Amino acid sequence: MKPAGSSHQAEKKTGGKLTDKEFDAIKDDPEAMKDYRKDLVSRIQKAGLY
Amino acid sequence: MALASFKEQMDNSYQEIFMKSLVAKEIANSRLEKNLSYGASVKRVKMFVDGIRVRDIASHTNRVIDQTNDQGETMVINKNKGTTFRLMKNEETQAGPLSPAEFAGAKVAMKTAIVVDGDVLAEVKNAWAPFDNGDLTTLVSSGTPVDFTKANMELILTRAQAKLGKNLGGMAGIINTAWVIDSYGLAEVAQYLMAKNTDFSKAIFQNGLINDLKANNAEIYVSEALTSDIVINMGTNATAGQTVTVGNFTFTFVASIGTTAGNVLLGGTVDASRANLVAAINAHLLDDPVDTANYIVFKDVPASYTYAGAQLSELRLTATNNTAGNQVLITGIGCGRQLVATTVTSATIGSNVVHFYYGKKGAIDVVIQDEVDTEVKEDPYQRAKIILSDKLYGIKTFGDGKMKFLDVKVKTQ
Numbered sequence: 001m002k003p004a005g006s007s008h009q010a011e012k013k014t015g016g017k018l019t020d021k022e023f024d025a026i027k028d029d030p031e032a033m034k035d036y037r038k039d040l041v042s043r044i045q046k047a048g049l050y
Numbered sequence: 051m052a053l054a055s056f057k058e059q060m061d062n063s064y065q066e067i068f069m070k071s072l073v074a075k076e077i078a079n080s081r082l083e084k085n086l087s088y089g090a091s092v093k094r095v096k097m098f099v100d101g102i103r104v105r106d107i108a109s110h111t112n113r114v115i116d117q118t119n120d121q122g123e124t125m126v127i128n129k130n131k132g133t134t135f136r137l138m139k140n141e142e143t144q145a146g147p148l149s150p151a152e153f154a155g156a157k158v159a160m161k162t163a164i165v166v167d168g169d170v171l172a173e174v175k176n177a178w179a180p181f182d183n184g185d186l187t188t189l190v191s192s193g194t195p196v197d198f199t200k201a202n203m204e205l206i207l208t209r210a211q212a213k214l215g216k217n218l219g220g221m222a223g224i225i226n227t228a229w230v231i232d233s234y235g236l237a238e239v240a241q242y243l244m245a246k247n248t249d250f251s252k253a254i255f256q257n258g259l260i261n262d263l264k265a266n267n268a269e270i271y272v273s274e275a276l277t278s279d280i281v282i283n284m285g286t287n288a289t290a291g292q293t294v295t296v297g298n299f300t301f302t303f304v305a306s307i308g309t310t311a312g313n314v315l316l317g318g319t320v321d322a323s324r325a326n327l328v329a330a331i332n333a334h335l336l337d338d339p340v341d342t343a344n345y346i347v348f349k350d351v352p353a354s355y356t357y358a359g360a361q362l363s364e365l366r367l368t369a370t371n372n373t374a375g376n377q378v379l380i381t382g383i384g385c386g387r388q389l390v391a392t393t394v395t396s397a398t399i400g401s402n403v404v405h406f407y408y409g410k411k412g413a414i415d416v417v418i419q420d421e422v423d424t425e426v427k428e429d430p431y432q433r434a435k436i437i438l439s440d441k442l443y444g445i446k447t448f449g450d451g452k453m454k455f456l457d458v459k460v461k462t463q
Contacts (some may be wrong), residue, residue: 012296013233016147017147017149017152018149019060019150020052020055023055023059024055027058033062036062037062037066040063040066040152041070042061042064043147043148043151043152044063044066044148044156046146046147046220046417047146047148047149049153049156049157049160
């Protein structure tokens with residue numbers, strides 16, 4: 001999932017993780033949170049954590 | 051990172067990983083409850099019909115009225131496990147694809163899932179019937195653990211199914227079954243079933259389920275949080291320098307206690323030496339193990355960032371000194387298969403058993419708090435956050451559940 005307003009460059013820099021501001025913007029939106037969690041799982045895998 | 055965002059991101063990460071890595075969620079009859087409180091009890095009532103008999107009916111004779119009754123059993127929500135740690139501000143820099151909160155949540159969830167799985171899989175020992183080497187060729191268990199090897203695999207898979215079927219009153223009852231084995235067990239099953247597609251990596255995010263592998267129509271789950279039982283026979287006193295090793299931890303009998311972790315003071319008698327060894331092992335069940343005049347504990351925090359496997363306290367070993375039998379009995383909840391060795395001249399490893407689960411899914415009941423209970427606080431004395439996360443749950447194998455699985459006793463080494 002691309003955070004709202006993020007550029008390709010920003011995503012590359014952060015590895016897809018959201019800033020506080022970006023997270024706060026989606027945390028009350030169930031659909032966006034569903035996407036966030038899906039993305040989170042893939043990022044956890046990417047991090048080799050699990 | 052703001053506290054509220056930190057907490058929410060950590061909770062999301064925790065829940066995602068906890069619910070996807072918990073083997074117990076699939077094996078047990080798991081129920082998630084929003085509002086659980088410690089000490090609460092959940093009563094389950096079931097009609098008990100074992101007293102009903104099928105009888106010959108004779109005309110003009112009063113019939114025998116058999117008794118049924120409501121069998122009520124209670125599960126107590128008495129397990130409250132949590133983690134508490136400090137995250138320094140300068141440690142919050144998290145390179146890579148995860149934020150510090152997501153990283154912490156995932157890691158803590160994995161650790162907690164292992165503990166919950168350990169508690170649930172320890173229920174295997176409450177099975178109504180065991181399955182061991184004797185069951186491979188006879189109708190009775192012999193007390194000798196089974197060699198869970200490729201060579202024995204045909205017998206194990208078919209005879210375990212037969213024993214469970216007989217206990218459940220017929221093979222028709224053998225549906226929705228599963229094995230919970232460890233990685234080494236899986237290696238043996240995989241060799242036996244090598245023609246199958248065995249992509250073990252698919253167990254990731256599937257609660258330990260090996261997706262493409264079935265054994266005699268039972269699903270296979272892998273967990274390293276199985277329960278182990280170890281018996282060390284020691285009838286004559288050790289001498290200084292002789293050792294007992296459990297997993298990565300070596301206890302050394304010494305004449306003078308010194309300062310080295312794992313030192314155990316030799317007693318004047320073998321009973322006293324065993325007692326010191328038992329106390330040294332059990333010390334690691336405490337939150338903060340401390341040295342005594344009789345043993346030096348393994349410190350819980352590694353001296354460096356070098357990963358050295360699970361800490362001794364994480365193996366959850368409970369030792370007992372069997373003075374009459376000249377034995378040290380060790381049970382490890384959730385510790386999985388552990389290598390045990392000794393150089394004590396008189397000592398032998400009497401047995402080393404890991405308990406696999408084979409049976410119907412849902413035989414063990416588990417009630418778990420739905421959401422993780424997390425609190426993130428600013429540390430008043432440091433530029434840091436203190437993170438507390440708790441999980442509340444209760445486990446019970448009800449009377450009728452005990453029939454539905456076997457305690458498969460497997461030789462560890």
